[in-house]
Amino acid sequence: MRSGAGAPRLKVFGTAVVALVVGLTTASCSEDGPPEAGPRPSATTGSAAAPSMTFEEAYRRLPMEGTKDLPITWELSGAPTTDEVLAARRGLVFFYWLLQATDWTSIIPVGRFVYSDRYYQKILAPVATTSDTENPSIGPLWIKYMGIEKTGPDRATVTFCSDLGYWHGAENKDFKVRKNRANIESYELQRIQPGDGAQRWVADRRLDPDVSRDPKYDAECRKWARHQP
Numbered sequence: 001m002r003s004g005a006g007a008p009r010l011k012v013f014g015t016a017v018v019a020l021v022v023g024l025t026t027a028s029c030s031e032d033g034p035p036e037a038g039p040r041p042s043a044t045t046g047s048a049a050a051p052s053m054t055f056e057e058a059y060r061r062l063p064m065e066g067t068k069d070l071p072i073t074w075e076l077s078g079a080p081t082t083d084e085v086l087a088a089r090r091g092l093v094f095f096y097w098l099l100q101a102t103d104w105t106s107i108i109p110v111g112r113f114v115y116s117d118r119y120y121q122k123i124l125a126p127v128a129t130t131s132d133t134e135n136p137s138i139g140p141l142w143i144k145y146m147g148i149e150k151t152g153p154d155r156a157t158v159t160f161c162s163d164l165g166y167w168h169g170a171e172n173k174d175f176k177v178r179k180n181r182a183n184i185e186s187y188e189l190q191r192i193q194p195g196d197g198a199q200r201w202v203a204d205r206r207l208d209p210d211v212s213r214d215p216k217y218d219a220e221c222r223k224w225a226r227h228q229p
């Protein structure tokens with residue numbers, strides 16, 4: 001099986017992270033072995049509070065270019081300037097933003113506006129009050145748009161190539177660049193009409209790695225994912 005570089009493998013599992021990782025990623029095996037990446041929660045988790053922001057406010061909170069510890073460089077040549085592509089980018093940013101943080105309490109509420117309500121309630125709400133995680137995953141990351149597929153009148157899938165060669169657990173001070181650093185990940189999207197009356201696209205599932213699209217994108221992704229910080 002191709003290495004699933006995008007799915008964090010944890011050396012110590014906590015209930016909250018297990019739920020999050022299983023929900024946000026698909027199962028994979030890795031030729032590189034566990035990269036010691038991914039936060040371990042040590043605080044009690046509970047249900048989420050009611051939303052207290054608008055979609056626009058939530059979007060402004062998303063660090064679309066990454067953070068100091070996890071900068072994101074985008075390659076969007078050929079990407080259409082559509083709401084679907086932007087929604088997929090938000091879904092990707094949210095996931096990596098969460099895993100680079102030690103306190104999730106201010107991040108999880110943003111997920112209400114990035115992921116579908118069904119997905120939020122099942123995956124994100126149970127970890128909404130996690131406030132003391134360990135070993136966050138840090139970057140840098142390079143992300144390349146690969147393609148979009150319409151899968152229904154209100155459904156679409158957007159695929160990215162992620163160069164995760166330098167993405168690692170913060171505790172791993174002597175990490176080595178991953179041999180299998182090219183990762184195909186896709187975001188299944190749905191169009192919703194929330195209470196504000198506007199139609200919006202949100203992520204409903206994250207496929208990481210998306211092995212079903214390897215035949216189409218893997219060779220190009222591997223050729224591209226050779227960046228240096």
